Amino acid sequence: MNYGTGTLGLPIVLLVSLWGAVNSTLKFFEVINERRDMAFGMIDSCGTCPEQTLGPLTIYFTNVVPLTTGVSIFLLLVSYVVISIPHYMNVEDKLDIDRMKLACHLIASLPLFGLFGFLGGGIFDAILISRIL
DSSP states (O other): OOOOHHHHHHHHHHHHHHHHHHHHHHHHHHHHHHHHHHHHHHHHHHTTOTTSSSOHHHHIIIIIHHHHHHHHHHHHHHHHHHHHGGGGOOOOOHHHHHHHHHHHHHHHHHHHHHHHHHHHHHHHHHHHHHHHO
16 A cells, blocks of 8 residues: 555545534534524414514524525535545555545545435424424
């Protein structure tokens, strides 16, 4: 196994991209849950709250939906970047390329699971808010 500069940089790039994706996703998750809880709390207290400027539907459609969509797109892009890394590596050994591809696919599975979680949560929230109102 001949590890050149390009091969040694791969684990660092993968770790940095995974850390950035996880860190950003956790912050998105916190904000989305806070806004969603605010909207559902308003529904519990006053229904659609027609007397308030920012009602639960306004909060839901201007905060929760765009944030969920944005984090889903972000996670999809991070997964794509991680999966495409081996295509840009200058490695001659087929075994090393196969190992890189496997590692990249395994590492990309974490943001993909996050993507499916956010999409599932967003669909569940949409169904729940449509049933309540």
